[in-house]
Amino acid sequence: MSQYDIKSCAFLQRKSKISASRKLMLKSMMVARAKEELEQEMVEKEEQKENYLEDKAPPMQTSSMSLSELQTLCEELHAKIDAVDEERYDIEAKVMHNSRDIKDLNIKVLDLRGKFKRPNLRRVRVSADAILRSLLGSKHKVSLDLRANLKSVKKDDTEKEKTVEVSDWRKNVEAMSGMEGRKKMFDAAKDPNQ
Structure with a gap:
């Protein structure tokens, strides 16, 4: 055995x-640490949100404003709200368009996975002897006539089967209708038993 084999065997024999x-204590410590980091991350996100809102929307003091100043302030706020709504609408439209494109592309990918281009095949005439020669090589010496073992069908028999007399069904209906037809049926049924 080489030294690599000895080391690999020793590694396999070692226990943890x-x-x-x-292990259980380490796992519980890792879970506790992850929980603390998650809580800290949530607190940081709340602080970032508050800071952003303070920067973008500072507190207003409307107590010292006159009526015309309040009206202009309301008009400005309405204009800002309209601009934000337009941006939100544009972003939603882009998201919907992109999601539709992604869905279409996923469908195309699934379609392409299932399909593959098949090559055009040519019909080649090969005799039975040629097939046997290619399979058996030089061992093949006997020529086979595969058509000799086929069952022969006479054309006369098939033509006789096709020329079955077709009678007019209306004559049969008229002949069998009424009491005369029933009498004929009764007589026909009576004759084979005798």
């Missing part, structure tokens, strides 16, 4: 140095 209780 960490006990089950130690």
Whole structure:
């Protein structure tokens, strides 16, 4: 055995140095640490949100404003709201367009996975002897006539089967209608039994 084989065997024989209780303690510590980091991240996001709102929308003091100043302030706020709504609408339209494009592309990808281009095949006439020669090589010496074993069909028999007399169904209906037809049926049924 080489030295690599000995080392790999020793590695396989080694047991884990960490006990089950130690592993459990480490896992619980990792979960506690992750929970703390998640809570800290949420607090930071709330602070960032408050700072952004303070920058974009500072508190207003409307107590010292006159009626005309309040009206101009309301008009400005309405204009800002309209601009924000237009931006929101444009972004929603872009998102919907992009999601539609993604859906179409996914459909195309699925269609392309299922389909592949098949090559055009040519019909080639090969005799039975040629097939056997290609399969068996030089061992093949006997020529086979595969058509000799086929069952022969006479054309006269098929023509006789096709020329079945077709009678007019209306004559049969008229002949079998009424009491005369029933009498004929009764007589026909009576004759085979005799």
